[in-house]
Amino acid sequence: MESAESFSPLVVLELVSDTQEGAITWLLQRIRDKQRDGGAELLVEQLGPGVEDQEKQNPNLFLIGASLQRLLSGAEDLGLFKQFNDGSMRSFTCANKHNFKDFQGDGDGFLSMAECQYIIKHELDTLRAKDETHIPGYTQAKLYPGKSIIRRLLSKGIMVQMFPLHEKEELKRLSFSWFKKVKLSHQPLDDIRHYFGEGQALYFGFLEYFTFALIPMALIGVPYYLFDWEDYDKYVVFAVFNLIWCTVILELWKRCSATLAYHWGTLSRKKAFEEPRPGFHGVLGFNPVTGREEPLYPNAKRQLRIYCVSVPFVLLCLYLSLYVMMIYFQMEGWALSVHDEDPTFWTGILLFIPSIIYAVVIEIMNLIYRYAAEFLTEWENHRLESSYQNHLVLKVLVFNFFNCFASLFYIAFAMQDMALLRQSLATLLITSQILNQFMEAFLPYWLQRRRNKKMIRKVKKTTLEDRALPLEEQVRLEADMSTYLGTFDDYLELFLLFGYVSLFSCVYPLAAVLVVLNNITEVYSDAFKMCRVFKRPFSDPAANIGVWQLAFEAMSVIAVVTNCALIGMSPQVKSYFPESEMQLILWTVAIEHSLLALKFILAFLIPDVPKPIQIELAKLEFESLEALKKKVNSYFVFTFQFFHIS
Known part of the structure; x- marks a missing residue:
């Protein structure tokens, strides 16, 4: 199990206080599972007790975070735009991450906390059922392949809320x-x-x-x-x-x-x-x-x-x-x-x-x-x-x-x-x-x-x-x-x-x-x-x-x-x-x-978009088309050489 200190908590997920243990175990496992296994591949830990009225507190609060690499891949999946070295705004990709202006070292600090929290929310929202027919312990909470797990938990009242944490110094x-x-x-x-x-x-x-x-x-x-x-x-x-x-x-x-x-x-x-x-x-x-x-x-x-x-x-x-x-x-x-x-x-x-x-x-x-x-x-x-x-x-x-x-x-x-x-x-x-x-x-x-x-x-x-x-x-x-x-x-x-x-x-x-x-x-x-x-x-x-x-x-x-x-x-x-x-x-x-x-x-x-920005957008579109042409040409050249050798 990951330690609570091994990642920065970004999002809080709260379940009702009497949630079935089987449902909690199943949900946490799905959140931690690798993406290739249908999971969100996020880090999650249960929140410890507070200082006041511990017997009255809801124990089912969970802190969710993610590794830096997972956040970067999530930014690429979402198509977040970041500033390129030439000053233009481009869709982020991990392959050319070092060509983005603020990406330094391993990229720590490249994504804002709000962007990281948005990525985590997206990954949780798109967490889907595989072969489960219902949420463990809740036979009335039906599931089917492709159903959003978080949406079902919310609609059935099992999940109370999900919210991003404040960053005190920045706030x-x-x-x-x-x-x-x-x-x-x-x-x-x-x-x-x-x-x-x-x-x-x-x-x-x-x-x-x-x-x-x-x-x-x-x-x-x-x-x-x-x-x-x-x-x-x-x-x-x-x-x-x-x-x-x-x-x-x-x-x-x-x-x-x-x-x-x-x-x-x-x-x-x-x-x-x-x-x-x-x-x-x-x-x-x-x-x-x-x-x-x-x-x-x-x-x-x-x-x-x-x-x-x-x-x-x-x-x-x-x-x-x-x-x-x-x-x-x-x-x-x-x-x-x-x-x-x-x-x-x-x-x-x-x-x-x-x-x-x-x-x-x-x-x-x-x-x-x-x-x-x-x-x-x-x-x-x-x-x-x-x-x-x-x-x-x-x-x-x-x-x-x-x-x-x-x-x-x-x-x-x-x-x-x-x-x-x-x-x-x-x-x-x-x-x-x-x-x-x-x-x-x-x-x-x-x-x-x-x-x-x-x-x-x-x-x-x-x-x-x-x-x-x-x-x-x-x-x-x-x-x-x-x-x-x-x-x-x-x-x-x-x-x-x-x-x-x-x-x-x-x-x-x-x-x-x-x-x-x-x-x-x-x-x-x-x-x-x-x-x-x-x-x-x-x-x-x-x-x-x-x-x-x-x-x-x-x-x-x-x-x-x-x-x-x-x-x-x-x-x-x-x-x-x-x-x-x-x-x-x-x-x-x-x-x-x-x-x-x-x-x-x-x-x-009166154009809705100023002329300089229209030019920048046209440049990006042109570069994307040229890159696509090169990929297509490379594919045809490779295919021709393959069949020629054969």
Whole structure:
């Protein structure tokens, strides 16, 4: 048996405390077996007892690591891109490992800890059953050749969790440069990527980019707000600027994201073949692509669930949201009538109460709907994780968009009350930001502190990085931390803020200022949570922000239509068409179509990838083709010589 000191523990695997001994022995053996025998060829040891309440501790925590050679071969299998001696980014191979820039000596330190943990996770996820019919000791946990063992353990509740360990010194350095000191500078994106992976770094990169992109809007909005407070009609210039702004920033972000992804080695990395989701179920059959046994589920049955259950449910939720909105307008009308009868300071305050209540109700409805959407999407039984995410994002975005913006559209285009629109937008924006900051920053930290209070007192420790902790206590402390659920909610919040700014900020110019302030606090609160509250997430080698790019672009298209409609409603524009309202509508629609055409032309003319990076990618593709030609020619020459000699 390997000693716990003979390797650096990278990943922790926790089974339930009453796991059958036979299942533990079998799992550990499969993890240690050689790859040629169907194992993961990793190093694993059981964690020793901690200092507190040993009889109450879960004994089934296991530390997993790997030899350097195993990690390097795993990096080659995954096609990780690293910097070559000529400065280009190339797929790593063990055969030419010494030609990579940072590979020195035996390669120790060549791979970051996040990359090593990602490799181990991949090897564990692809650990498959051979001829086992079930997990030892659990006859109900069926197995078949090719079934992922880790996925089956998770779905049957035998495995509690699997998470990567923090590296205390590196975390301490990152925390200091990231959120422990207030500074007017860029975030350490390379360090974030090195520690948490590309997916997290791209989120924080987009958050930073979005914040800087809002500064021109904020600088124009402040004087516009101060000197045009009561004149709600003079918003044409600001609306035109809005149209240009929301188009240009998204196109420039694509270039910025491509540059980051290229330097991090994920831009040209080929996407791995997707395996079935852990929760996917069906009748056992053969996959025609892989030839392996796996569950099969009829697509027609899935489509029936989507269109006969999920879509009606979403429509019902939209109807309920509309019903709540009408109640809000009734409350608004009541408050306005009270104020008109006896205008005092307190009745002036009363005017804001309906909007505040409505903003709180919106957040509650969004939260409840989110859980319902997750349940429905899981019930639809999507085979691939990407398909599951796309359907979940679509459900959540449709409802959140309608729930957050329907009242504003009604006020703007049905009531045409710009004063009420400004008041409602300001109240919704401020209230939602206060609630989000409470839910995302204060509440998780407070709950986590309460959960770990006893252990923290025992080890006289307030954070992981303040001073050295015994390994056993560090692992148990991290195991009890909250699990990071990904960037979904973070991107959703940015999407809604982008909507508030791009759709209606011409009526309330301070919207951009409020969003800038929110984003600044968001950077620090999110950074704090990543480093101090949540378990370390596994690296996600992303090349872009994925489906959220499409979501933001769809919002920008809606913003063009909305701002054109607001411009057409302004008294300045109406004055040019005093006798023909139909002519005004036709001109507005024509300009809106022209701007949309201009938007798509700009998207076409501005390349998503900067020219220098396009050249580097073309060079790599050319070299790969030349290398392939040489291999083919060598094969034919060898074959010809062989038959000629024969």
